[in-house]
Amino acid sequence: MSHTFTLDGKTIPFEDGQTIIQAASKAGVFIPHLCYHPEFKPHGSCKLCTVKVNGRQTASCTMRASAGMVVENNTEELNAERRALTQMLFVEGNHFCPSCETSGNCQLQATAYHLGMMSPHYDHFFPSRPVDASHPEVLLDFNRCILCSLCVRASRDVDGKNVFALSGRGIKTHLIVNARSGNLADTNFTLKDKAAQVCPVGVILVKRNGFAVPIGERRYDNVPIGDSLETATEGR
Amino acid sequence: MNAPVKKKLKVATTSLAGCFGCHMSFLDIDERLFTLLEHIEFDRSPLTDIKEVHPECDIGIIEGGLCNAENVHVLRDFRKNCKILIAIGACAINGGLPAQRNHLPLSAILEEVYHTSPGLSNGLIPNDPELPLPLNQVHPLHEVVKIDYFIPGCPPSGDAIWKVLTDLLAGREPELGHGLMHYD
Amino acid sequence: MALSEMHAEAVAGIVDRVATRYKRDPVNMLQILREVQEACDWLPPEAIDRLQTVLGVPRTKIEGVAGFYSFLYTEPRGKYRILFSDNIIDRMAGSQPLIERLCENLWIEPGKTSEDGLVSVDVTSCTGMCDQGPALLVNNRAITRLTATRIDEIAELVRNKTPLSEWPADFFKVEDHVRMADIMLGSTMQPGDGLRAARERTPSDGYMASNMRSWREGLPSGISGPSAMLDEIKRANLRGRGGAGFATGLKWEACRNAQMKPGQQRFVVCNADEGEPGTFKDRVLLTAHADLVFEGMTVAAYTIGARRGFLYLRGEYHYLLEPLNAILERRRKENMLGNDILGIPGADFEIEIHLGAGAYVCGEESALIESLEGKRGTPRNRPPFPVTNGYLDQPTIVNNVETFAAAALIALNGGDWYAAIGTKHSAGTKILSVSGDCERPGVYEYPFGVSIRQVLEDCGAKDTQAVQVSGPSGICVGVDEFDRTIGFEDIPTAGAFMMFDQTRDMFEVARNFVHFFQHESCGFCTPCRVGTSLLKNLMDKLHNGHGSPYDFAEIEKLNQLLQAMSHCGLGHTACNPVLDTIAKFRPAYDQRMEHDEFKPAFDLDRALSEARQMTRRDDPGAHITGHNVALGEEA
Numbered sequence A: 001m002s003h004t005f006t007l008d009g010k011t012i013p014f015e016d017g018q019t020i021i022q023a024a025s026k027a028g029v030f031i032p033h034l035c036y037h038p039e040f041k042p043h044g045s046c047k048l049c050t051v052k053v054n055g056r057q058t059a060s061c062t063m064r065a066s067a068g069m070v071v072e073n074n075t076e077e078l079n080a081e082r083r084a085l086t087q088m089l090f091v092e093g094n095h096f097c098p099s100c101e102t103s104g105n106c107q108l109q110a111t112a113y114h115l116g117m118m119s120p121h122y123d124h125f126f127p128s129r130p131v132d133a134s135h136p137e138v139l140l141d142f143n144r145c146i147l148c149s150l151c152v153r154a155s156r157d158v159d160g161k162n163v164f165a166l167s168g169r170g171i172k173t174h175l176i177v178n179a180r181s182g183n184l185a186d187t188n189f190t191l192k193d194k195a196a197q198v199c200p201v202g203v204i205l206v207k208r209n210g211f212a213v214p215i216g217e218r219r220y221d222n223v224p225i226g227d228s229l230e231t232a233t234e235g236r
Numbered sequence B: 001m002n003a004p005v006k007k008k009l010k011v012a013t014t015s016l017a018g019c020f021g022c023h024m025s026f027l028d029i030d031e032r033l034f035t036l037l038e039h040i041e042f043d044r045s046p047l048t049d050i051k052e053v054h055p056e057c058d059i060g061i062i063e064g065g066l067c068n069a070e071n072v073h074v075l076r077d078f079r080k081n082c083k084i085l086i087a088i089g090a091c092a093i094n095g096g097l098p099a100q101r102n103h104l105p106l107s108a109i110l111e112e113v114y115h116t117s118p119g120l121s122n123g124l125i126p127n128d129p130e131l132p133l134p135l136n137q138v139h140p141l142h143e144v145v146k147i148d149y150f151i152p153g154c155p156p157s158g159d160a161i162w163k164v165l166t167d168l169l170a171g172r173e174p175e176l177g178h179g180l181m182h183y184d
Numbered sequence C: 001m002a003l004s005e006m007h008a009e010a011v012a013g014i015v016d017r018v019a020t021r022y023k024r025d026p027v028n029m030l031q032i033l034r035e036v037q038e039a040c041d042w043l044p045p046e047a048i049d050r051l052q053t054v055l056g057v058p059r060t061k062i063e064g065v066a067g068f069y070s071f072l073y074t075e076p077r078g079k080y081r082i083l084f085s086d087n088i089i090d091r092m093a094g095s096q097p098l099i100e101r102l103c104e105n106l107w108i109e110p111g112k113t114s115e116d117g118l119v120s121v122d123v124t125s126c127t128g129m130c131d132q133g134p135a136l137l138v139n140n141r142a143i144t145r146l147t148a149t150r151i152d153e154i155a156e157l158v159r160n161k162t163p164l165s166e167w168p169a170d171f172f173k174v175e176d177h178v179r180m181a182d183i184m185l186g187s188t189m190q191p192g193d194g195l196r197a198a199r200e201r202t203p204s205d206g207y208m209a210s211n212m213r214s215w216r217e218g219l220p221s222g223i224s225g226p227s228a229m230l231d232e233i234k235r236a237n238l239r240g241r242g243g244a245g246f247a248t249g250l251k252w253e254a255c256r257n258a259q260m261k262p263g264q265q266r267f268v269v270c271n272a273d274e275g276e277p278g279t280f281k282d283r284v285l286l287t288a289h290a291d292l293v294f295e296g297m298t299v300a301a302y303t304i305g306a307r308r309g310f311l312y313l314r315g316e317y318h319y320l321l322e323p324l325n326a327i328l329e330r331r332r333k334e335n336m337l338g339n340d341i342l343g344i345p346g347a348d349f350e351i352e353i354h355l356g357a358g359a360y361v362c363g364e365e366s367a368l369i370e371s372l373e374g375k376r377g378t379p380r381n382r383p384p385f386p387v388t389n390g391y392l393d394q395p396t397i398v399n400n401v402e403t404f405a406a407a408a409l410i411a412l413n414g415g416d417w418y419a420a421i422g423t424k425h426s427a428g429t430k431i432l433s434v435s436g437d438c439e440r441p442g443v444y445e446y447p448f449g450v451s452i453r454q455v456l457e458d459c460g461a462k463d464t465q466a467v468q469v470s471g472p473s474g475i476c477v478g479v480d481e482f483d484r485t486i487g488f489e490d491i492p493t494a495g496a497f498m499m500f501d502q503t504r505d506m507f508e509v510a511r512n513f514v515h516f517f518q519h520e521s522c523g524f525c526t527p528c529r530v531g532t533s534l535l536k537n538l539m540d541k542l543h544n545g546h547g548s549p550y551d552f553a554e555i556e557k558l559n560q561l562l563q564a565m566s567h568c569g570l571g572h573t574a575c576n577p578v579l580d581t582i583a584k585f586r587p588a589y590d591q592r593m594e595h596d597e598f599k600p601a602f603d604l605d606r607a608l609s610e611a612r613q614m615t616r617r618d619d620p621g622a623h624i625t626g627h628n629v630a631l632g633e634e635a
Ligand SMILES: Cc1cc2nc3c(=O)[nH]c(=O)nc-3n(C[C@H](O)[C@H](O)[C@H](O)COP(=O)(O)O)c2cc1C
Pocket: C239, C240, C241, C242, C243, C244, C245, C246, C271, C272, C273, C274, C275, C276, C360, C361, C362, C363, C364, C365, C366, C398, C399, C400, C401, C403, C568, C569, C570
């Protein structure tokens, strides 16, 4: 039995246990994604990576590849739906890119560019989310959190610390830190933590480090997301 | 772009709760402005001295979001008179910097500005009927009227503006590729 | 000792007592939090401090769980926490004026806690009392048949700080309202009969070729009951009653055949979360026929080889906990639970009851399992499915209450007997929870294949405009479809049957359902978390008189997106009520398209209200007029 499936007509080899997105990136095909990161257990929550498998939509970061699958990825229909998801993420939080340190290096922004998002389309929620500046080295700006849980997974699975977690439910879901005060300063978080490096957007920010890279030289200024597989699959 | 000139398209522009940065960027299309002027003429705009949009205007380009009643009136006027409405720049598209006040109650802001903090106002909130009242929250344009096209950027580059306008003039769906598409 | 230290010490004492009873095992986190709250009225930070130590888990984990469930509070919510059921049926029965009355009576605002910390009044999703509403929960105890008088009495009791135990017993009376009984609601099966019959069964010539593995690996050879029992379930053509209609025999077989690692075991889980608005038949089964349900679970355990079972009971049915535990205790005494059940050596099975805490999504089987494991009720990524990787990653079957009751009957009477009832593809009977505009709301048991019209006639419904079958996630049936039938071949249902007569506004029905989904979305995936909120805002926009065809198109686009991209059934079905009512009751929507052009969702003139107040201006320039009519705020 052949160990391949087709992705937009292209034959993709895979190994047992690989997910569609893993096999695709290995083969050099980009599938948009936000909560997936090759180093962590897949989460399957942002749904940006949704593809059509034998006609049914499913998240490619959690779906295992199987022989003979027919997968659609880069179609106008899927990209339109993915664009709507990025728009949802933009209006759900407060994303003012011009005043965001991560602008140019941000995976959400780059993905929205990739999908041709010209406006957030929906009415903004303008939620009130105070920032946490308590920590000497790191600022948490929750206004941009997309609840991808990468920091949660990194802190739990790599750092063994559980500094971050999601609490609340539904539209009130939010990130919390492991301290009675609710302040990052009162946790055992450090800059060396893996969790300090994985945020795909501009929430976990190193202080006194902002706008260090000039416009034009930032991560996605010259190479759009998806053009180099390396940029496509790694965190910042 | 030297096709036989039919009727020139009328273009109106304005800045609401914006900083004129987008208009400056518009001028950044430099000498292409002359090419553009072969196809369009300006109606109400900071570039002309026309105060009201004429009915049957073809394209309205609006910078800035909605911060007060006056902004709303101008926007509605544009919508009423323009066939195509384009929101240009971050503020028009998502409220931008002015919208950073949205998580605070307006009353608290007015208190802070006119009562608490020292300076200007000798403790009175201006109530001159000539002054437009601020809205409870700053809104992007598309939340109040239908917007047909968006040119993101803070400000968008002259090239991006040029691209969208020429796409439209040529009857294409405007598209900004890599490098032109920017939210910052 | 300072007061705060005394407080902390007292709280720690409570936490220790509760945690010890739950073996200090974090897998019981939800149960522990629930019971600590019962003692403290909320979950104070001191309780979380102590839990951190006692359970040895990070605070983030505890707060993550506490923050997920509607009935757990990390802020004080009063000594008396009153929650009105907010299903459309309760509303039709007049719940809203009663909420206002109670709030006025107690001088509080809905959703807020009184200043003296005595009481809070709020709404919650359907509490499963639609046949005897309006209903409310006070500290998780159900009060039904609310009237203005009863509300005034409640206010009085609260003001006098009368302990709940001294409130009139009649308040808490919950009626069964069995209006039509068949094999299940009319069953006279004696406890143990089904099990004994299962034990005696021998495989019928390997019909369906089940393998011969017994109760659990290690049963004496020669006992062939389990595989024979599986054959009967398959022969009965039993399909799940929780909504999806999956073949029960296949599910049990898959679990029975699932590979296990050393030390693992199989589990039987009964889904009594019954969160679908308008559904209350599981409540009646657990009140009147709990033995049938437990017997069915034990038969299942016997069949698949499980030693532990759970009944996941929705928090709204807290009042059933004591009577159900008493029945379990009796069954233990009668050797129908415990070790060597009915004298079969090695046949061990225990059932524990876990309570939910106000989260509809926990009815979804994988979210339910997460919740059983003491976590946030987030649906898992599937595959793998629970039959191989369920509770604690071990093979687990999850079935609805009614499915287990049916299994008990099949154990006693056989698969052929069962398959002969109902229709070809829908064997057996179905219990409907009938509520809304009719004379006799209650539970009705019919063989599958009954027509909508028949049910309407039996319950005394008049001038019916629409029936919402299977709750908000089900389908809305209009007059010209009343000859359609209940069954997997036509209209499948989890049991809800809500009727709306000609005086009802079907748009408002759909809007109520959309609010429900928005409130219950677990927030895990983007399309449902944000999409249900956007949908709710759009429905409210129409309600508030700002609607235009533009919004209509937006709703349809959102429908598409939610169905295609959502992670679980909640998101997939969240648009159903809107889609159905648009298709079938278009005029109710057209009426809302008050404008031809796009209008903002908010009232522009009201958006100047704060500035007007601050400047004391009211001149024409201080208003925005013309386009936006000021209309009543959304309720
Ligand atoms: C959002 C959601 C809520 C659900 N709620 C319930 C419920 O309250 N009770 C139930 O039995 N099944 C519910 N289900 C279906 C369960 O996932 C599962 O299919 C069912 O319990 C299987 O039992 P059955 O095969 O006996 O029907 C729900 C599903 C979803 C997606």
